[in-house]
Amino acid sequence: MRKAVSPESTRVPVAGFATYAEAERAVDSLSDQSFPVQHTTISGVGLRLVEDVLGRLTYLRAAGMGAASGLWFGLLFGVFLALFTADAVAWFAVILWALLWGVVAGAVFGLIWHALSAGRRDFVSTRQLLADRYEILVDRAHADQARQLLNNGRRGPA
Known part of the structure; x- marks a missing residue:
């Protein structure tokens, strides 16, 4: 069953991106690292209809x-x-x-x-519905883990 995200949600922003594709890749990266992505939302910020x-x-x-x-x-x-x-x-x-x-x-x-x-x-x-930027929101309980995994993914291989 899908839980609706409301303004009272306990999800907090952990990363921001200029395009939806970048945000999608970040969530895919979290999934590849066995992060529980069901606690994640991609949210468009600054929406406008063109x-x-x-x-x-x-x-x-x-x-x-x-x-x-x-x-x-x-x-x-x-x-x-x-x-x-x-x-x-x-x-x-x-x-x-x-x-x-x-x-x-x-x-x-x-x-x-x-x-x-x-x-x-x-x-x-x-x-088309466009956004100025896209944020990844994660449940507060998993936010630190998501930030750490995203930061590790951005550095690339050592």
Whole structure:
């Protein structure tokens, strides 16, 4: 069972890193040294949401994005149905029909979804959650051991 970390947590910072990958490597290093990593948390500090606008969302683009999603759904559905066919020709026919119907249904749903938005969000974007830095937090009872293991790991081989 996973324990949620709350502000009242007894975990204390033992190390800080500029990137998530560095923090992840540090926890992996602790794990490699048989540290009980279930007492560890990687916490992003200074969080911000960054949304990059990629372009305008037109009806044509909404239909295209819907068709692309429908293509994948049609492929999945078609392969599933094709498992129950008797020969290769029927297998390909079922998959092609499912792809076609997936593209059509996806395009229609994309158009409807865009029309129902009533112009509230006429752009396409990507979002990412970024942190200024990452801290490794460890239960107070294990903090000294974690610090020592991390410091030994940073020195490298003698």
